[in-house]
Amino acid sequence: MISGYAIQRLAGDALRLFEWMRREDEDLNEYVFTSVLSALAIPEFIDSGKQIHCLAVKSGLLAFVSTLNALVTMYAKCGSLNDSLQVFEMSSAKDSITWSAMITGYAQSGDSQKALKLFSKMHFSGIKPSEFTVVGVLNACSDIGAGEEGKQVHNYLLKLGFEFQMYIMTALVDMYAKCGCTADAQKGFDYLQEPDIVLWTSMIAGYVQNGENEDALSLYGRMQMEGILPNDLTMASVLKACSSLAALDQGRQIHARTIKYGLSLEVPVGSALSTMYAKCGSLDEGNFVFKRMPERDTVSCNAMISGLSQNGYGKEALDLFEEMRLDGTKPDAVTFVNVLSACSHMGLVEKGWAYFKMMFDEFGMVPRVEHYACMVDVLSRAGKLKEAKEFIESATIDHGLCLWRILLSACRNYRNYELGAYAGEKLMALGSQESSAYVLLSSIYTALGRPEDVERVRSMMRVRGVSKEPGCSWIELKSHVHVFVVGDQIHPHIREIRLEIRRLTNK
Template sequence: MNYPMLKPQTTPYHHPQTLIPQIKHCKTIQQLKQLHAIFIKTNQTHDPTVSTELLKLSSTSAFRDPIYALSLFDQMPQPNVFAWNTVIRAFSDSSNADKALLLFCRMLFDGFVEPNSFTFPSVLKACSVVDGLKEGKQIHCLVVKFGFVDDEFIISNLIRMYVMCGSIENASVLFHRNVDFVSSRNGVIVRDKRRQEGNVVLCNVMIDGYVRNGKLDVARGMFDKMHQRSVVSWNSMISGYAQNGFFMEAIDLFRRMMEMGDVSLNRVTLVSVLPAISRLGALELGKWVHLYAERNGIQIDEVLGSALVDMYAKCGSIEKAVQVFERLPQTNYIAWNAVIGGLAMHGKAKEVLDCFSRMERSGVSPSDVTYIAILSACSHAGLVEKGRSFFKDMVNRVGLEPRIEHYGCMVDLLGRAGYLEEAEELIMNMPIRSDDVIWKALLGACKMHKNVEIGRRAAEVLMKLAPHDSGAYVALSNLYAASGNWDGVAKVRLMMKEMDIRKDPGCSWIEIDGVIHEFLVEDDSHPRAKEINSMLKEISNKLSLVGHMPNTTQVLVKMDQKHKESLLHYHSEKIAVAFGLISTSPKTTLQIVKNLRICDDCHSSMKLISKFYERRIVIRDRKRFHHFENGSCSCMDYW
C-alpha cells in the first residue's frame, strides 16, 4: 500500500514548534515515522516536547504501535512518570500485556521515578489480561506501600483484577472494605454523591464477578440492594441471565428496566437481551427491540445487526432475518454466519449454498462456524455427497482443523441418510476424542432406522461418557420401544430408577400479545386450562375422523393403547397449539418453541391441524424449524 508522503515546511532549520502540529495530524504509523526521521536528521529528538508527542501518538492513537513506542521510549535519556505510564498503558491495551508488567518492574528497579495514581490501573489491567493473580497481589501490596488505598479508581481496578483472575473471595473482601453503605428503610443509600457514584462502579464490578463465577443469586441480591443503578448494572445482570440459560429472568429484568425508566437502554442492553429473546422465540419483543434501536438512533452495526439476524431466524421469521442482513452497511463473518445458520435451521439448503457462494465472492473468509451451518443444512436436506465435499473442502482448501462439532454434523448427515456403519466408523477413527453429543447423534439415527445393534453400542458408550445424563437412557428406551422390545425398555427404566435419572420434561413456549406462555407435558396449571382441554379434545376428535392413528411407539411404558394415546394427547407442543388456537384470530400464524425434538406423532398431527384450522404453524424444536401449512411440513418428513 502506498502512503502519502508528508511535506514539511522547507526551511534551513525545522524548529520543533513547526513540526509538532504535524505530529498531531498524522493518520498512519508510516507518516509518524517520516516525521521521526526528520527529527533524527535535524538532531532534535532530545527535545522533551518532541519525544513526548511522538511517544503519545505511537502509544494511544488509533494506529498505535507499542513496539515502536517502546523504541522511542528507550531513546529518552531520563523518561518522566508520564512517559512510563504512556508506554505501560500501550502494552496493557495490546496483545503483549505481559510486557506492561515487565516495564513496570523496570520502572521500579530504575528508581528514577515513582509510580503514581495513573500507573497502577494499567498495570492491574495487564494482570487481568494475563491471568496474573500472583503478580496482582504483589501490585496490591505496592498500592498500599505508595499510599493509594483511598484512590477509588485504583480500588475498582484492583477489584476487577481479582474478579478477572477468578479470586472472587479477595474481590469481595476488598469491596466490603471500600463500599460505604448506610442502611435506610427505603433501601440502601450513601453519604455523598461522589461516594455514591464510586459505590455504583464497585457494585458493577462485583456483579460482573459473581456472574462470571456463576453466582447469579448473589449477583442479583447485590443488584437489588443498589439504591442507584447505572446502565452497566442492568446490562451485567441481563447478559448474565441470558448467558447462563435463565432466559425468562433475562427478559423479565429487561422489561423491568424499561418500566422503571431511570436509565436509557443502549446498544449493549439490546445485544445482551436478544439471545434470551431468540431462545424463547419471543418475536414480538424482538421486533420491539429492533424498532427501539431504529427510533433512538442506535447504530445497527455488525454486532447488533448479527444479533437481530439471529433473533429473527430463531423466532421463525427467516424472511425478516435475511432482510436485516441485506440492509447492514457492512458485513463480517459473524453476520454471514448468522444468516447462513438461520437459513440452515429452516431447512433452506439451496439458499444456504447460494449464500455461502456470495460470502466467498465478497472476500469474507468462512470460519469453522460457517461450515457447521453448511454441514447442518446438508444433513437436514439429505445432501450426503455435498456434505462430504464441503467437509473435505474445509480441510484441504480452506485449511481449517475440524472440531468435534464438524464431526458431529457428519455423523448426523450420514446417520439420517442410513449410512450407520460409516457414521460409526467415522467416530471410531476421529483424530480427536469423541463426546456425548456425537454419540447421541448416532443413537438418534439408529432409532430412526431401527438399528438396535449399533444403537445399543452407542448407548453403552454414552452411559460411560455421561452416566447421569438421561439422553442415552431415553434414546435407548425409544429404540427398544419402537422395535417392540419391552423387556429392553424395562431394563433401561430400572437402570434409570436405580441411578435416580429422570427424563427432561417436554416444554414448549408460545408468545401471545407480547406475553410468553410456558407449557409442560400434561400441564393443566394455566388459568385457561379448561378451555385448552376443550380445544385438545376437539383436535383429537377431528384427527380421529380423518383416520389419524396415534404413533404410540413414542410411549416408553407398557400400558393399554387408550392410556398411551391419552399421554400423546397432552404433549407440550399440542397444549401450546391448543392455547394458540383459542387465543388468536383465524388465520393467525402460531409460533412455538420446544426444548426437545418433536416426536413422530406430534409431527404428523401438526400437519393435519394446520389443514383443519387453516393455520400456519411454525415449531422450532431442539434441532430445526418445522413450517406446517395446508397439511404438509417444510422438512418434507426428512428430519
C-alpha cells in the first residue's frame, strides 16, 4: 500500500500509513523504508524524510544498500544535495543505483559539471553504469551544451550495448540537438522506426534552438502527415519557429491547430502564441491571447512589452511593466532590455535612469552589457552625446565594442563629427570587424574634410579583411515568400519595384 501511494505521488497518504504501521508495532524492514522514502521525494516533505532517516539509523537499516540508495534519491529530489552527498560518501557498498541517484540528482539540480565529474569517478571506480545513469549523464551534457563529452558518452553506451533503448535514443537526440549538432540528432531520430512524441518534440525544439526554423516547420509538417498528435511543448516550439521567421500566416494556422487539439492558453502555449503575434507585429491578436491567459509568466509579459515598444506603443509598454510589477510577476534581464528600449524610443532619459537603477536597487540584478547598451542608446537618441561618452568610460563591465558603436552612429546622426571620430577611433583600436563602423567613420572624416584619414580607415578595412555582408529581407504575401537581397536582380517584379522605390525617394 505504501509503495502504491508512492507510485501515485500521494506522499501524505504514504506517510500516514507508515506512522500507523509504526504504532501497530509492525516489523519495519528495509522494504518499508525504501517505499516510504520514495514517496517523500518532494521538497515540502524534506523534514519528514530526515526523521525517517534518523529512524533508519536507530533501526540499523543503513547496512542495506537499498535504504542508502533511497536516502540519496530522496535528498537529491528534494534539492538537498549536501545531505544527499553525505549519505553517498558514507556508503561503503555503493552499487550502480547509488551512483546513478547522485549523478541524476546533480543533473536535475543544474550542477551538470559535478554530474559529469562524478560519472568519470564512477567509471574509474570500475562500476558499470545502468541505462538510467547514462540518461542522467546525457541530460547533464544537454544542459551545459557539452557536445564533446556527449559524444564520448555516446561511444561508451555503444560499447555497453544500450543504443537500442528508446529512452537512451531520446536522451541522445535531445543532447545532440541542444549541443548544436542537429545533423547528428537527425541521424538518431531517423534511426528509430517509430519515434514517440517526446522524440518528435526534442527534434523540433532542437532545430528551433539552433535557428533552423524552416527545418523545424518542415519536421512538424512531416509529423502531421504521419498522424502523430503533438503536445503543448511541440506546439510551443513550432510557434517559436514562426516567431523567428515572422511567418504570421503560418502562426495563425498553428494557433487554429492548438484550438483544434484542445490545448489551453496556459504556459507554454499561451506564452508562445502571444510572443509570436507580438514579434510578427500583430499586436491586437497578441493582446487578445495575452489578456485571456489564465496565468501570465515573465516570457509572455516580455514578449508583449517588446512588441508594444518596437511598434511605437512605448507608453503602453511601460504601463504593462508597471502592471507586471503590481501582479507580482518578477521581471528578468530581458524585461529590462525591453523597458529601456521603450524609454529610448520615447526619449525618456530620466525614466531610463530610474529603471536602470531599479534593476539593482529593487530586484538585486547586476546590469549586463545589453542594459548598458540600452542606456547609451537612451542618452544618444536624446542628443546627450557627452553624457553617453562619460557613461561608457565609467562602465565597470567589459563591453567590448558595442557601446562605442552605438555612440558613433548617434554622432553621425547629430553631426557631432569630433566626438564621432573619437568613438570611431576607439572602435578601430579595439579591432572591430563590423564593416558599418568603418563606413561610418570614413563618412565622418569626409564631412570633416580629412581625406588622409578617410584613406587610412579604408586601408585598415582592406588589411583586416573586413567585408560588408549583403542585407537581406523578406515578406510573406498571399502564402508566397518574397526575398530581397542587396544588389539582387532576380526578383520577377524587380522593374516595378525599382520604379516604386524611385518614386518614394523623390517624394
